[in-house]
Amino acid sequence: MIPAGDGRLRTALHSGRFAVTAEIGPPRGADAEAIAAKAELLRDWVDAANITDNQGSHTRLASWAGSILALRSGVEPVMQLTTRDRNRIALQSDLISAGAVGIPNVMMLSGDHPTFGDHPDAMPVFDLDSVQLIWTARLMRDQGRLLSGKPVKPAPHWLIGAVENPFAPPLRFRAQRMGKKVAAGAEFIQTQFVFDLDTFGRWMGEVTDLGLEQRCGVIAGVGPIRTVRAMEFMQSKVPGIHIPDHVVRRLRGVPSDQVAAQGMALCVETIETLRETAGVAGVHVMAFGHEQVVPELLERAGIPPRTATAPTVTGRTHDAG
């Protein structure tokens, strides 16, 4: 079980209330308003919002800065931190900084390779891998030490998050890979987009067999597909997303002006199924570029605004609760 403490996401995972996270992609410009505007749309509906770290290897405003701006706008941030662009000195420095400015959640991942971004000629760093970075974060927080052994005083106290993709080969290793992240210190896991509920269900079964959901909140990734072109882009250009044939047929089977509505309906149904799936602690809504649909999506899926539920609601209790 996730220990009690400050923060809306931590409180949700601790109490077993169905958690909702979303995503705020920072702008390319020096534009604080862009974060504030997205935060405004999400504020009442999410426990926390991920501030992505140069997503897709495209240079953007930094995730630490975006996290501070989100805090100012009243949205609890999850600061993403990739191992792609920084070595262990810079990563630990950013983690200390996140603690100092009051960022309550950090989420660590290896990150997309630079070849996919706007600087394919950049040096890929990958000094640590994601498991090692999660492990480092826990060492810093729980033992108050850096990798070098030097003390960190006072130690930061963020919640530690990670990602997993249940849909990428080797499929039979994915739950165990999540297990490595949990052993290293991950307290919540956000997954890749769930379109393939069968594969997700099998993975979730393995996760519960290993008892991982007892130690780590599993937050399933969802998002509405708005156009056939967006679907094709996800299939061909975004590694690691699996859209099963029946979903493709369903979205291709309607006139183009109805694809968005169909995509929303599909996403609502997915959230409803996930809420009934044993061990799922919440959903992570990714609607990059059209955050305005998030409230409608959640409302239709029967998830009330956080203002109506927080801080102590007796909602559906997930297994780890």
Add this chain to the structure above:
Amino acid sequence: MYLLHHLLTPGTVKRWFARFLERHERLCTAFTQAEKQVKGSAFGCRMCGQCALPATGYACPMTCPKQLRNGPCGGVLATGACEVYPDTQCVWVTAYERAEQEGRVSDLTLLQRPIDHREWGKSSWVNYWQGRDADLWTSDDGLTRTHLVLTDLRLVAGGPKA
């Protein structure tokens, strides 16, 4: 390959030989070159000097474009190919297939510690025979080497089976 590992298992003679090599720079360079040739052609070895092969189904994690030592990234294509080099199979897909075949999937669940970048280009065999690689991975969750000195990991079960 796991049989080959038996040949390399540290012992008194190999420890002595490794120390001898380190005292003789030119011999050590020649030996390191030989290791590079053998492991380079067999595994695509990059000479990180801290060999993880026995715990990764003899698929070298340093050939991964992200050099991930703890398992595959989330971008592996549905075919099992690498997202960065779609013409090649993900090294962790290979690792998993081999480990599963040999009944050694538990090796892949060991936590691999961060590597020491000062060791690039050095002989991992010389390091291994002198026990310097003994704490590269762990079945517990102690991260730093200081921690290991305190708990003496070698007494803890769960390292890769010899």
